[in-house]
Amino acid sequence: MTDASTATVSERLDRLPFTRRHLRVLTGSGVGWALDAMDVGLISFIIAALAQQWSLEPTEAAWIASIGFVGMAIGASVGGLLADRFGRRQVFALTLIVYGLATGASALVGGLALLLILRFFVGLGLGAELPVASTYVSEFAPARIRGRMVVLLEAFWAVGWTAAALIGYFVIPTSENGWRWAFALGAIPAVYALIVRWGLPESARWLERRGRLADADAVVRAFEAEVAAPTAQPLPSKEQTASASPEMPAAPTTRERLRLLWGREFRVRTACLWLVWFCVNFSYYGAFIWIPTILVAQGYDLVRSFGFTFIITLAQLPGYAVAAWLIEVWGRRATLSIFLAGSAVSAILFGTAAGEPAIIATGMALSFFNLGAWGALYAVTPEMYPTSLRATGSGWAAGAGRIASIVAPLTVPPMLALGGAPALFVLFAAFFAVAAIAAWGLLDRRGRALDDR
Numbered sequence: 001m002t003d004a005s006t007a008t009v010s011e012r013l014d015r016l017p018f019t020r021r022h023l024r025v026l027t028g029s030g031v032g033w034a035l036d037a038m039d040v041g042l043i044s045f046i047i048a049a050l051a052q053q054w055s056l057e058p059t060e061a062a063w064i065a066s067i068g069f070v071g072m073a074i075g076a077s078v079g080g081l082l083a084d085r086f087g088r089r090q091v092f093a094l095t096l097i098v099y100g101l102a103t104g105a106s107a108l109v110g111g112l113a114l115l116l117i118l119r120f121f122v123g124l125g126l127g128a129e130l131p132v133a134s135t136y137v138s139e140f141a142p143a144r145i146r147g148r149m150v151v152l153l154e155a156f157w158a159v160g161w162t163a164a165a166l167i168g169y170f171v172i173p174t175s176e177n178g179w180r181w182a183f184a185l186g187a188i189p190a191v192y193a194l195i196v197r198w199g200l201p202e203s204a205r206w207l208e209r210r211g212r213l214a215d216a217d218a219v220v221r222a223f224e225a226e227v228a229a230p231t232a233q234p235l236p237s238k239e240q241t242a243s244a245s246p247e248m249p250a251a252p253t254t255r256e257r258l259r260l261l262w263g264r265e266f267r268v269r270t271a272c273l274w275l276v277w278f279c280v281n282f283s284y285y286g287a288f289i290w291i292p293t294i295l296v297a298q299g300y301d302l303v304r305s306f307g308f309t310f311i312i313t314l315a316q317l318p319g320y321a322v323a324a325w326l327i328e329v330w331g332r333r334a335t336l337s338i339f340l341a342g343s344a345v346s347a348i349l350f351g352t353a354a355g356e357p358a359i360i361a362t363g364m365a366l367s368f369f370n371l372g373a374w375g376a377l378y379a380v381t382p383e384m385y386p387t388s389l390r391a392t393g394s395g396w397a398a399g400a401g402r403i404a405s406i407v408a409p410l411t412v413p414p415m416l417a418l419g420g421a422p423a424l425f426v427l428f429a430a431f432f433a434v435a436a437i438a439a440w441g442l443l444d445r446r447g448r449a450l451d452d453r
Contacts, residue, residue, distance in 0.1 A: 009208045010452045012220045014143045019226045025140045026149060028200045029133045030156035032096055035189040036126050037160025038167075039103055041313075042186060043068065043119070045168030045306060046179045048292040053176060058413035060112060065289045065409035067116045071123020073402030079128025080135075080395015081254055088136040088203045088391065089196065092129060096193035099125025104187025107180040125189075127402055131381070131394035138382040139205040139390070143449045147332060150382070151324035151375035158316035158371060165310035168292070173306065205452060209387045257392045261385075269384050270393070272441030277401030279435035280340070280377060283347065283428035284370055286408030291363070294421060308360060315364035316371040323372035327379055331446045333439050336376035340436035342369030344429040351425025370432075383445040386453035 007015075016022075043065060051061045075095070083091040102121035109115045134150055141149040167185060172178040207216035252260060261270050291312070295305035319339075326335045346366040353362045385393035415424040 008452070009204050009216050009220055010449055012224065013140065013204065014449050016142050016223055016227060018142070018145060019223060021223050021226055022140060022142075022149070025200060026137060026153060028196060029092070029137050030153050030159075032092065032129060032189065032192060032196060033133055033153060034156040034160035034163070035096070035186075035192060036099075036129055037157040038164045039099065039122065039126060039160075039186045039189075040068075041161040041164025042167060042182050044289045044292055044309075045164065045172050046182060047289070048296055048305070049172050049179045051293065053179075054112065056112070059410070061293070062409045062413055063116060064112075064119060065285070066406045068119040068123035068126070069285065069402050069405035069409070071120040071125075072127030073123075073399045073406060075124040075127025075129075075399075076131055076395045076402055077127075077399035078395070079132050080391040080393070080398075081257070082128070083132045083135065083391035083395070084206075084257060084388065085254065088132055088139070088206055089200055090202075091391075092132050092136060093193045093196040095125040095129035095132065096189040096196060097125070099123075099129070100187050100190030100193065103183055104190065106186070107183035123402075127398065128395070130378075131398040132391060134378045135382045135391045135394050136203055138379075139203045139387070139450065144447050145328065146383070146450070147327040147376075147379040147446060148324045150379035151320060151327055154371075154375040154378045155317065155320035155324065157374065158313070158320055161313050161316060162310070165306070165313045169306045169310050205387050205450070209452070252388055254392075257389050258396075260389055261393055261396060266385065266389075266393070268441055269443050270397070272438045273381060273384055273393075273397045274400040275438040276336070276340075276377060276435045276442070277381075277397045278404045279431040279438070280370075280373060281401035282404035282408045283343070283431040283435075284374070285405040286412055287347065287350075287366065287370075287425070287428050289409050290412045294416070295359075297416070298421075308356075308363070311360055312363035312367050315367035319368035319370070319372035320375045322368075323375040327376055328446060332376060332380040332383070332444045333442055336373055336380060336442075337436045337439040339369050339373035339376060340432050340439060343373055344432035344436065346370070347425045347429040347432060351422045351428075373435075380442055380444070383450065384443055386451040388453060390450075 047061050047064050050056055050064070079091055079095060099122045102118045102125065106115060106118045106122070109118065134153060137153045138146055138150050167182050171181050171185075201219045201222070202215070204216040204219040207213075207219065260266060292305050292309050295308055300308065323335055323339060330338075343366065346362060346369050350359070350362040350366050353359045381394045381397055382390050384397075411427075412424060415427060
């Protein structure tokens with residue numbers, strides 16, 4: 001068995017079985033992820049309520065969603081750079097504070113202008129948090145279960161979106177101030193940030209890459225000590241784990257990291273990754289942010305449309321569960337591509353559905369396939385780049401995707417006016433199909449050690 005004194009941090013992390021400390025990293029990051037989803041989900045219900053209460057034009061309602069995504073595009077790009085420079089945990093906690101406080105303050109607004117400003121700051125925090133959290137979890141996960149752990153992290157999105165649907169159904173319609181109480185609940189992440197900052201360890205891979213070898217060793221020893229307990233499993237031998245990646249010189253500067261993304265080694269995977277992120281964001285946010293409002297426009301009252309959306313949301317969890325299993329069986333690319341193809345078919349069926357049973361069934365299929373695809377995408381993204389570039393690469397891919405999430409909500413009103421829901425969801429299906437093809441240009445590192453250069 002490889003001794004801790006001779007094995008690298010990568011080897012030592014990859015030979016570990018799944019421990020309580022892994023569960024702590026997963027759930028600690030996952031709660032933050034769920035709170036993110038709750039905020040994004042809430043805005044879809046709040047838009048539907050404010051459209052009636054404030055007599056908003058469709059374009060004004062669309063900007064409530066889109067301005068948040070402007071912030072997310074910037075936040076994702078900057079957050080990744082900061083996480084590679086200052087650490088995963090630090091930036092993760094900061095993002096929770098930023099969007100938690102801005103969401104809570106949104107409960108006090110009296111008009112559209114101030115709400116748009118605050119939604120921009122909410123987006124900054126949300127955009128930075130998601131790629132940082134997936135990078136963080138992937139760097140602790142043993143190679144043989146890394147994809148599954150990141151998909152399970154993404155599954156917390158369904159928990160948060162379900163919480164948003166429950167708040168949308170039980171809180172928002174109860175009074176004129178229901179949407180204010182929904183925003184107030186969204187301030188919880190600011191408090192949770194304290195738990196993240198002091199309750200979770202910094203990434204050992206990042207610490208090692210920054211030359212903080214003693215700190216990295218202490219983090220890994222804490223995991224190894226738990227395995228050494230009498231009731232735990234023994235550490236597998238080095239031969240049972242993936243080999244470590246070759247070392248790289250001193251950590252690159254910010255300018256060098258950005259240039260490396262489009263260097264010869266990474267340009268194809270970067271281009272394909274950005275295309276997948278762009279297409280998935282366009283279709284997902286274009287559809288799910290507007291579903292409650294589209295249902296209201298089709299004649300269903302606010303409470304009924306929120307109830308439909310809640311049922312549709314429940315299908316996200318089995319989508320994640322199936323993707324988490326398949327990603328270590330089929331691999332990253334195949335799982336991602338097949339779930340995206342399923343999303344394309346489901347989008348067409350949902351757009352042409354007539355009657356309550358058809359709307360619910362096709363909406364659940366769209367939820368199942370689309371959120372399973374999200375899980376696979378978040379699993380594959382951090383694996384595309386080495387440790388010194390990982391958060392930057394993940395953040396800029398997410399930032400490219402957020403450009404689409406800005407455009408998508410603004411595209412919905414004119415598309416609905418032009419061709420109705422069928423034409424709109426055919427457009428979403430086309431974007432899903434393009435993403436399904438682009439997924440085959442990505443690297444598949446199933447069962448292999450992360451590149452620790």
